[in-house]
Structure formats: C-alpha cells, structure tokens
Amino acid sequence: MFAALYRWLDDRLHLDGLIEPFRHKTVPTHRLSYWYFFGGITLFLFMVQVFTGILLLLYYRPSANEAFESVQYIMTRVQFGWLIRSIHSWSANLMIFTAFVHMFSVLFLKAYRKPREMTWVSGMLLLFLVMGFGFSGYLLPWNKLAFFATTVGTQMAGQVPIIGQPMMVFLRGGPQVTGATLTRFYGFHVAVLPMLVTVLIAIHLFLVQRQGMSVPPKVEKAWAANPSLRREMKFFPNFLLRELMAWYVAIATLGALAALFPWNLGVKAEPFASAPAGIKPEWYFLFMYQTLKLIPSKVWIVDGEVLGILGCSLAGLFWVLLPFFESDKPARTRTWITGLGIFALVFMIVMSVYGYVAQ
Amino acid sequence: MVMLRNKVRGFAAPRSAVLAGLVALAACLGYGQAVNSCVDCHSTMPDPLGVSSDKFSQDIHAQKGLTCTSCHGGDASSYDPTVAMGSKAGFKGKIDRRKIPDLCGSCHSNPNLMRQYDPSLRTDQLAEYHTSVHGKRLVAGDAKVAVCIDCHSVHDIRPPSDPRSTVNPVNVATTCSRCHADANYMKQYGIPTDQFAKYNTSVHHDALAVRGDLSAPTCTTCHGNHGAVPPGVDKVQNVCANCHVFQAQMYAKSTHSKVFQDKGLPGCVVCHTNHGIHMPSDAMLSTGPSGVCMRCHAPGDHCDRARASILANLTQLDSTIKQADDALRLAESSGMEVSEARLSQDQARDALTKARVTIHSFQAALVDQDIQVGMKIAAANLKAGKDAMVERNHRRIGLGLCFVAIAFMLAGLWLYIKKLES
Secondary structure (H helix, E strand, C coil): CHHHHHHHHHHHHCHHHHHHHHHHCEEECCCCHHHHHHHHHHHHHHHHHHHHHHHHHCCCCCCCCCHHHHHHHHHHCCCCHHHHHHHHHHHHHHHHHHHHHHHHHHHHCCCCCCCCHHHHHHHHHHHHHHHHHHHHHHHCCCEHHHHHHHHHHHHHHCCCCCCHHHHHHHHHCCCCCCHHHHHHHHHHHHHHHHHHHHHHHHHHHHHHHHHCCCCCHHHHHHHHHCHHHCCEEEHHHHHHHHHHHHHHHHHHHHHHHHHHCCCCCCCECCCCCCCCCCCCCCHHHHHHHHHHHHCCCEECCEEHHHHHHHHHHHHHHHHHCHHHHCCCCHHHHHHHHHHHHHHHHHHHHHHHHHHHHCC | CHHHHHHHHHHHHHHHHHHHHHHHHHHHHCCCCCCCHHHHHHCCCCCCCCCCHHHHHCCHHHHCCCCHHHHHCCCCCCCCHHHHCCHHHCCCCCCCHHHHHHHHHHHHCCHHHHHCCCCCCCCCHHHHHHHCHHHHHHHCCCCCCCCHHHHHCCCCCCCCCCCCCCCCHHHHHHHHHHHHCCHHHHHHHCCCCCHHHHHCCCHHHHHHHHCCCCCCCCHHHHHCCCCCCCCCHHHHHHHHHCCCHHHHHHHHHCHHHHHHHHHCCCCHHHHHCCCCCCCCCHHHHCCCCCCCHHHCCCCCCHHHHHHHHHHHHHHHHHHHHHHHHHHHHHHHHCCCCCHHHHHHHHHHHHHHHHHHHHHHHCCHHHHHHHHHHHHHHHHHHHHHHHHHHHHHHHHHHHHHHHHHHHHHHHHHHHHHHHHHHC
C-alpha cells in the first residue's frame, strides 16, 4: 500500500529527484563519529519542544493573573498535562546542554574550518536563540524564582552602554518586570524565536547537507596517507537508523526525568514581595552570572558591571567569528583555538559549579 | 534643699581648685554654646548628684529645648553656686518625691503647652495617676509608691517608642518588676511578688519579648499605666476582651459567665490563670494534670460528657490535619503538584482554631459545627495526598513499561542495522 502511495506521489511530485541525493549521501566513519549524533539529538529535542509547546499552548494563559494558575491547572487537572509540561521543561534544558556539547565537539573536531564558517556562524546564532528560548520560557509560569531571575537578567541587559536602558525597557515592556513583561516574553517565546530558529535551522541543515560531514584533521591526514583506511556509511538508512536509536535514548531519558523528577511549579510571583535569598539564574547562565559577580564594582574608572557585560558581549562576538581567525598556518591557529576552547570549557564548568555552591 | 547645699559646700571646700579648673575648662570647651552651669558642675560629680551632659542630651526634654532650670529652678548662666542655686533664682533643689507628679503635671497636664511639642500626646496622665493605687497611696503619705521618675527614669527620659526607654513595651515588665518583684520592698503591702517570674514564662511574654510583637500584652496593657490598678475580679474578662474579642463574646453568653459572676470567680483567670498564662492546649479539656474542667465538674455529669465529646472531636481534627500535612509533604517531595491542597490546609487549620475559640461558648454542638467544616477540608486534603502518591506509582509503572518498549525498539533497530550491514 505504501509503495502504491509513494508511486502516486512520485508521479506528481517527482520525489525520486528529491530523495536521490540522500541515497548517495555518506557519513565518514571513524573513532570520533559518535559526536556527529549530538546535532541530530538537539534537532530532535527542538521538535519535542515544538510538539509539547503546542500542547501547552492549548491551556496556557499569558497574563500575570492567570499564568501561574493555568500552569497549575495543566499540572493537576489536564490528562497527562504534568507529563507534557515536565517533558517541555526537561527537554529545554537537555536541548541547551546538547547544543553546547555539539558546539564544543565541532570546535574540538575542527569542523568549523573552511568551507564551513557559515555553518558555525548559523550554529552559534542558533545556540544564542536557544538560550533566548530558555530565558523567555523560564518566566512564563510566573513563579517567584522566575520573576526575580528575570528581574536580575533584564537588569544586566540594562547595563550595556547606550542601548542598555532602552533595551531593558523594551524587554520588560516598562521600567519594571510586570504582566507586560510576561505577555512580551510569551510573544518572543511562541512567535518570534520559533520563526527565527526555524529559518536558521533550515539554513544550518542545508549547509550541512551541502557540505557533508567534516572529518577531523588527524583522521583526514591518516586517510590521505593510507586511502584504504577510509570508512564511510550511508546516511540513509544506516546513519539515520543509528540517529533514531539516539533519539529513543533521548525519549527514555526525558520520560525518566519527567516521571521521577516532575518539573516544580514553585510559588506564584508576588511583584511587591522581597526577593528570595540566593536567587540564581538557570544553570546555562550561571557561569556568566558568577563571572559578573566576581568583577569588582569599579575597575579603574569603568563600572564593573558595564565592563563585565561588555566583556561577555565581545567574547560572544569573538566566539561567533572564531572560524575567521584561522590563519594560513593552520597548525599554529588550531593549537591556540583548541587551547582557547579547552580554557572556555573549563572556565564555564568551574564558574557554573562555583556559582551553584556559592551563597 | 539644705542637704543639697551642705553637699555642695562639702565639695566646694577641699576641691574648689579642681572644680574651678574643671568648670573653666568645660566653659572654654563650650565656647560659643549656651552656658549651662548645672551640667558643667554636675557632670563632674559622682552619683547621685552626677548628671553628665551625654546622659542629659538623650533626654527628650533636653532635645525639645528644656533645661535643668525648667524643673529645678535656679540660674544656669552663673558659675557662682550661691547665685546659680540661690533662692532669688527660684532654685528648688532636689524635688520632693511627693511633689514630682504635680511638677511633671504642670506641663504634661497643660494641653495648650503640650500641643506645641506633640499634638497627639495625652494630657490626662496626672488625673489618671490620682485614680491609681500609686497615686492614692502617695496622697495618703506613702512615699515608697511609684511616681513618674520611677517608671520613666530621670535626666535621660526617652519617649516610649525608643527601645531604650524604660517604658517601651518590651521593657515595661522589667521596670514594674524593680519594685513588684522585690519581696523586701513590697513586704508591707501584702501582695505577691512572683508576677514578673510568672509573666516571664507566659505566652504573652513570649509573643512580646521573643517574637517581638509589640501589640502583645505587658503589665500596663491589663493594669493600665498612669492609672494602674488591679483589674478586679468581675472586670477581668473585660480586660482580656480587649484582644480576645470572640472568646469574650462567647463567654459572655455562656452559662459559665453567670455562674462565675455569682460565685465571685475571676472569669478567664479561673481556667487560664493571670500572669503566667501558658499557650492554651487541648489538654486543658482532658482529665489529666493539665485539665481544668474537672476541678469544678464531677466525672460522668452532663458537662463532663460534653467536655469529652469536644476533646475527642478536636483531637480527631488535629490528627487528620497532621496526617494530611504528612501525606502532602511526602507527595510534594516526590515531585507531585499538590500546592492547592497545601493551601487549603490553612482553611482546615483556621477551622480548628475557630473550634478552639468556640469552646468558650461551652456548647458541644457549636464546637462540632466548626470541627465538621475542618474535617471535610482536611479529609479531602488527606485524600489528595494519598491520590498523588498513587498517581506517582502509576507514573513509575508507566515509565517502566515505556523503558521496556524502548529497549525492544533499540534492540530491533540494532539488529536491523547489523542485518543491513552484514
């Protein structure tokens, strides 16, 4: 029956022509191939987010008076609402985690090199957008922790010279975090960010398909010296079936997390209440938050917070443009870029742990 | 006055040179400021004549511009003792204790004068004082009783709102206890001196001193301050009713109210005592050592049966609320969303509190009405907690089944890949 349906569609849409490149597409096989799966897992988790997000939209109400109660309703009254909401929250965190893993694996496997600079840039922009998803989505349940974390987060954005204050007012929908901020964040979370991410994912995937998988320099060198060592597998179905297995593992992980550790709802936000002690952002912003905390209030004549925000922004920009710092002497460049990558990874882990344990 | 002059002369002779030097130094240091020879001299003297400028500067009167001469007369601009403390300058010297209330009242009973300092300050303190046991005894010639300075201190009088004030609510009991807890001092009056010790063990002291609730009662809340008297046996419930409004309303309509009045029993105090009032507990309804009902009632009578019924119902509600708390806490620690039930537990607790208040009606049926309201809520919350745990177990079973299905899928895929690649 499927074959008949396919023939019927193929007669009209010429599907064979579309599928043909995938039939010939191959994926290099070597001892580091498993790192290739993380991009696909991130994509899968994004699809989970879209699916669960749409289901949550059916009940969620984006206003300061109703947001908390509507999430509470989803968690307690809606059939499997607890599962959908917990999977959405856990999947968001796992997606950010796998996106970071993917970014560092690309960095250490040197997959950003020419001709894949645009893939790296689109990937970095996707990473920032995914963090934006996390930041905007965190406020939506309108609970106490989210309210104050958003207050602190938008306050930091306000420290950026010149554009900081207008940007903070734009993000908050006014001088303070209020119901207007919630509505705004909701708009970013369900309309603006998904649109941008969808376009960027399309570009990112197109570039990956167009340029194929990168092979690490050492493996490439070994293969060049001895072509008989070269190993490849078909993208369809061999690699895709393996990717499917990884997706099943991701589903099992999400299910276990949602069933054993349902995402906490917390206490409803009270804008006039005092901020709870030891308020911290989500784990993926913790390294930045802790770094900013460690910078003295004044560094020479410059305000410490302004300096920190500027430093973080410049570091982010530098990271986006990293492939363009590759020189004509690749060996030398690769060494310092790898060193920088190791430093960044260690710095992020140490600062996150420090931020987690610090009072 | 004579005594004071003699004391001053005693200082003047052997120490005149030192004193003159100190006074001159003080005058030099105070160059440009208003001259106050009283403080300049008395700040160098030992107690009881010593009054340092630091101490006096803390006094609300000094801060409002009053000086030593406002109370003591004299001329503070002269360093000549015969002029400064001369009769021509109207020097009064040490004020006789019996005249202190009238001296203070000369300003504090004058509404026109006091209005310029604090328009909201009362001016009936002296009139009230004359109605108090202290005031009456003072008029009768007993100089040992408290006058203004005994409670408010002297030369460093602070407003009651100042935590360092001797009449700040937190310090009132200690201030009263200086006389009332002194067995020797109070010997001639034949009244107990254990009030302060008992009060320190009371729930009121705990609220005021430990929890910092300044609205909690201290001595003056029940006895009055300037018009301090014992409340009187038949008026006790009126005093308690100032705060415990509902209990008083129910008690007033109860059979106990009339019986206690007829027998001359002091209302609330019969069950709750007075100075050493402890946190009431359901055990007060028991037949054990904390029970109070059986002190008057006979076992097995109608009232004893009502007591037993109220106690059983209260215990049941209290126990159900605790069980619901435990069940909800367990569910919450398992990640279940039970915040609605947790919130409505407060309603169950409110119903229990209301039932405990309704006890003062001494009608089992009325108490039972409140208990039933609480029982309904607590039972529903207990069920919500248990249901949440059942739901948690269902989720875990579901997770296990999913794991099995996923494991099968993974194994199938792996075998298929192997077959493809073989």
